[in-house]
Amino acid sequence: MAGDRQPRLLTHPDLGDVELTTVLFALSDPSRLALVRELAAEGPRTVEECRGSEPDVPKSTFSHHLRTLREAGLVTNEPLGRRRVVALRREELEGRFPGLLDAVLGH
Amino acid sequence: MAGDRQPRLLTHPDLGDVELTTVLFALSDPSRLALVRELAAEGPRTVEECRGSEPDVPKSTFSHHLRTLREAGLVTNEPLGRRRVVALRREELEGRFPGLLDAVLGH
DNA sequence: GCCATGGTTCGACTCCTTTGGAATAGTCGT
DNA sequence: ACGACTATTCCAAAGGAGTCGAACCATGGC
Numbered sequence: 001m002a003g004d005r006q007p008r009l010l011t012h013p014d015l016g017d018v019e020l021t022t023v024l025f026a027l028s029d030p031s032r033l034a035l036v037r038e039l040a041a042e043g044p045r046t047v048e049e050c051r052g053s054e055p056d057v058p059k060s061t062f063s064h065h066l067r068t069l070r071e072a073g074l075v076t077n078e079p080l081g082r083r084r085v086v087a088l089r090r091e092e093l094e095g096r097f098p099g100l101l102d103a104v105l106g107h
Numbered sequence: 108m109a110g111d112r113q114p115r116l117l118t119h120p121d122l123g124d125v126e127l128t129t130v131l132f133a134l135s136d137p138s139r140l141a142l143v144r145e146l147a148a149e150g151p152r153t154v155e156e157c158r159g160s161e162p163d164v165p166k167s168t169f170s171h172h173l174r175t176l177r178e179a180g181l182v183t184n185e186p187l188g189r190r191r192v193v194a195l196r197r198e199e200l201e202g203r204f205p206g207l208l209d210a211v212l213g214h
Numbered sequence: 215g216c217c218a219t220g221g222t223t224c225g226a227c228t229c230c231t232t233t234g235g236a237a238t239a240g241t242c243g244t
Numbered sequence: 245a246c247g248a249c250t251a252t253t254c255c256a257a258a259g260g261a262g263t264c265g266a267a268c269c270a271t272g273g274c
Binding site: 008029057058059060061064065068079081082083 | 231232233234235236239240241242
Binding site for chain 2: 219220221223224
């Protein structure tokens with residue numbers, strides 16, 4: 001069909017193109033690391049649910065952190081209705097950086 | 108004895124006090140990560156030897172990176188004659204963050 | 215004691231990151 | 245089509261990190 005405009009897709013990097021230093025940097029912020037931990041423990045969540053853990057953080061700030069994680073290949077961010085679902089790219093990360101995520105999550 | 112002034116000791120943090128995010132941040136810079144890799148592969152080296160890999164980097168810049176690594180608990184920096192020896196705190200790191208260093212060095 | 219050597223610290227500059235308010239865009243219900 | 249809801253992007257302000265020359269400090273040799 002003609003107007004098959006997708007519901008606002010964000011770009012996700014191929015993990016093969018992501019540098020280790022980029023991943024480490026994304027994880028080096030306490031807010032972002034906490035979010036990754038939460039996703040690892042609870043599974044995929046909407047942005048709203050994620051934000052529930054730290055309600056004082058403005059939406060734009062939170063969105064920026066999500067972007068940093070997404071561009072580092074750590075999470076996906078897909079539309080679902082009028083929400084968005086954030087998910088950890090666990091298997092892919094394990095393939096690219098074996099043991100890294102487990103080591104980071106182990107604390 | 109009275110004037111037992113030590114040969115210029117730098118302070119090294121107790122690894123129990125070091126946050127994971129601090130370690131990840133220290134490792135998130137390509138120059139610093141390369142240095143850690145080199146120390147892991149070659150064992151302890153003098154600052155001069157370390158600097159040999161990247162001769163174009165000014166001494167002060169290199170020293171700053173060493174400081175960041177040291178304050179993150181990743182390396183020790185001890186005087187030896189008029190040189191200084193830099194060493195990876197491997198066993199200690201393994202105790203505090205099991206698997207982390209191996210995962211990072213695996214690439 | 216004096217000088218050369220090896221390294222850190224200081225200070226200044228630039229760039230990037232973080233932050234957050236406002237504007238914008240997509241989706242659902244009516 | 246309109247409004248409510250969810251979330252990103254835009255833009256600017258403030259803070260922090262990287263870079264590097266110059267000053268400083270400690271050690272060893274003469």
